[in-house]
């Protein structure tokens with residue numbers, strides 16, 4: 001009888017047994033926490049569609065960063081919400097831009113904390129697109145110049161990693177050259193290599209005031225139906241010098257995370273985006289799901305799919321939960 005079928009349950013008999021055969025683990029070092037910095041004073045605004053996520057002004061930013069550091073999170077990514085926008089996103093690359101000021105302030109207090117700068121224009125342009133517009137078209141190469149200026153100014157402010165997210169062709173080449181020419185050879189590029197034109201970004205656009213004022217982002221972000229295109233995007237970014245590859249969003253794209261991980265020997269980052277956060281939060285606040293269990297299951301699925309790092313609005317919660325376990 002016992003030779004007629006396999007007994008898999010042998011390895012599930014106790015918590016201890018399950019622990020020693022567990023294949024995937026989630027660590028605090030895997031987590032990247034996003035922080036929204038907003039121009040102004042005494043700002044701690046909860047984002048309506050993202051309960052528990054706030055926009056912070058610089059005079060209150062320490063409250064957030066202190067907590068992150070105390071929780072043992074080693075990496076953050078900074079998103080800026082500027083006071084002024086114009087057609088070419090000047091405040092994205094100004095020395096006194098909100099992101100530049102925030103990075104200097106954070107690195108002064110916490111030199112060891114790894115600070116990633118999101119490098120894009122959409123929060124800073126009045127039209128809300130990630131590049132330069134002419135006759136209703138988003139121009140590729142002129143956008144690269146502004147993006148490169150933004151990256152260099154972020155590196156000057158002390159950013160440890162530059163994360164370009166605008167999906168123009170050649171952004172890694174342009175930024176790598178810009179950083180090298182300015183003496184920042186040691187600053188790595190974490191490319192949003194595979195970024196889909198996703199409906200899951202809605203809450204982020206509330207948080208960052210970055211919705212396109214006309215049209216959509218489908219001429220630069222990817223079609224959710226495509227897989228081979230993701231491989232081509234990842235490939236060219238690695239050839240251009242990307243040190244990390246981001247796949248975004250994460251949950252509906254676990255297959256893509258696995259593909260990218262299997263085809264490139266670089267760290268892969270899963271971006272657990274705003275809409276993925278809000279869906280869980282909404283259900284949890286209604287008492288419909290067990291938030292902790294659901295979030296940990298989702299994050300372990302991203303690790304299992306091949307992610308080395310996870311960018312998530314749940315990072316602080318997860319750091320607390322990992323401590324409890």
Ligand code: PBG
Nearest residue numbers: 120122165200201204273274275
């Ligand atoms: C900017 C940018 C976006 C996100 C991060 N950087 C949004 C977009 O393309 O509109 C989305 C993040 C999220 O939803 O959590 N280019």
